[in-house]
Amino acid sequence: MRTNKIALDDVTEESHISSFIVLCRAEKHQAVEQELQQQADIEVHGSDEKGKFVVVTEAKHQGIIMDRIDLITAIDGVINTSMVYHQVAAIDELDDEIDQTDSDQPIEKIYQPQMCEAPSDADATTQTVQ
Numbered sequence: 001m002r003t004n005k006i007a008l009d010d011v012t013e014e015s016h017i018s019s020f021i022v023l024c025r026a027e028k029h030q031a032v033e034q035e036l037q038q039q040a041d042i043e044v045h046g047s048d049e050k051g052k053f054v055v056v057t058e059a060k061h062q063g064i065i066m067d068r069i070d071l072i073t074a075i076d077g078v079i080n081t082s083m084v085y086h087q088v089a090a091i092d093e094l095d096d097e098i099d100q101t102d103s104d105q106p107i108e109k110i111y112q113p114q115m116c117e118a119p120s121d122a123d124a125t126t127q128t129v130q
Contacts, residue, residue: 013090013091014060014061014088014089014090014091015058015059015060015088015089015090015091016058016059016060016061016062016064016065016086016087016088017056017057017058017085017086017087017089018056018057018058018059018065018083018085018086018087019045019054019055019056019057019083019084019085020053020054020055020056020057020069020072020081020082020083020084021052021053021054021055021081021082021084022036022052022053022054022055022072022078022080022081022082023051023052023053023078023079023080023081023082024051024053024075024077024078024079025051025077025079026049026050026051027077028051028076028077028078029047029049029050029051029077031076031077032051032053032075032076032077032078033047033053035075036053036055036072036075039068039071041057041058041059041068042055042056042057042068042072043055043056043057051077051079055072055081062086062088065083065086069081069083
């Protein structure tokens, strides 16, 4: 397990929110679930009897998140812990109100991604390299 050399908890002004998929042996499902629920800063948001869990945690810096991954992986019966989401936000922004005026519109109208296209053969023949 990693050990943080610097106590960053006292100097950071941000919050790291992460979620993980935890996979354990099916026969250890209940024991792993109990162990996860006993951890103060880990929340279980879903599980199935096959040994899969969705876990969320929040910390003041990424080193703590990495330590929690190590902690979860060390639980007897856990096969793998994979981070699937990580967000860093300034602590003072976490209480900001979100504008919900666009919430009724489909995502395509709110966010319009720009697609990159490979140049066609015709484009390649007209370009001059200097």
